Amino acid sequence: MQQQETAILIASIILIVLVVLIIFLFLIFQKRKNSLLEQQAAAKKAFEKALAETQIEIREETLRNISWELHDNIGQLLTLAKIQVNIAQDDPERLPEVTDTISKSLKELRALSKLINPDAIKNLSLTEALSLEIERFNRLQFIAATMNVEGELRLIDGKAEIIIFRILQEFFSNTIKHSKADELNVLVHYKTDRLEIKARDNGIGFNQHTASPRQGIGLLNMQSRGKLINAVVKLHSREGEGTAILLTYYYKKPIAGMEA
Template sequence: MCFFLFDGACFDLVFLFLKKKITQKELEKRDLEIQYQKEQLHAIIVTQEEERKRIAQDLHDDISSKLNIVSLNTHLLSAPNLTEVETKEITENIISLTTKALENSRKIAHNLLPPVFEKFGLSAGVEELCAEFESSKAVKVHYKNTAEFDENDIDRHLHVFRILQEFMNNSLRHGKASEIKIEFLDDNGIFTCNYEDNGIGFDSQNAENQKGLGMKNIDSRISFLNGTIRISSEINKGFVANFTF
């Protein structure tokens, strides 16, 4: 009888020990998930702040400075004894500056949310993005899409658009690529984007190469899309990325 009691007590102790271990592992896993979410949130906040600073700088350096000169020129028009030639010169200067200010304000607004993307959706937005990069004559972009996107999903698609913007900027600025390929596929409602360039590449096995703000921003966007991403690159062998959303 005592043996069975002892055996039962041992079983209970082992059961409690295993239960404690499982609970501890679950807590550790949850802590890691929370930490990962915090890091993602921090990356997004930092990215947003950088974007706000850039917009503020653009507004201050370009739009505000031009409008200040327009204001000064406008006051000059009220000065007495202006000749007809002087009046014409000041007026032309005002028109020129306001035209440039309008053009640049459109560019800033376009960078925030391209009108084509907002009106016609992701595929049209990516087509325009490719055309913009090709207009530099520095790179050739091949774009193919066989997927049908829901026009009401614009908020999620904006993340996809920003990811591609980041990739393309990196391909041109850092990768020195002369050719970029982008393809969208639909596998039973799971969308995949295949991206590659023929640039100088980098060692993707080196974790330090994937710690930049741009990569953290991309990881955060992929997480919001409930997607996955796979990146591969070798020195002098280009860059390849495949992500789902």
């Protein structure tokens, strides 16, 4: 009888220990789950904030481009047309020059309208948006630029496309403003599991080990933006050998804070 009571007591103790252990493990699991949910929420919030900032930066860059084109490009063409009209009043044979200048102005205005229309920009794919940038560089003779697309085009998350476009736009801007390059080559390669974008200029380059704060911050900005969409951004440059960027984006990796 005493042995039976002892067995029951031991069994009860074991049961209590198991219950306590299960409750303890459940609490740990719940705490980790809550912590993970908080991290995901924070990551999502950070991503949405970065996305909003990126959209604002793209809009500001677009407005700067529009302002520049209106003032220094289309404005100059219309001023030239006005001068040609005055000359043509005394020399009618110069009228074809006026027609040609006005035609160029209309062409520039049509190209500019693509930038002004937010719906048009919003509905562009990544390659179409990059192509517009390349066309603009060549049209305004900023730099001799080329873009090649390889592989079968893949649908990419719209938010990721915005981040990728801004990273490359920042690289292009640095190339035109600081590199003293006259050539820019861009390769967009859609591979089976990832998108690779390589851009290279033939400018003066710089020493990455002794880079200026501006260059260092620029690279960190591009890399931090890439991390938001689980993309890898690498910059390579040497003095006298130009600068290149390699962006690798994996299709199946979830965006930060967007995990199921």
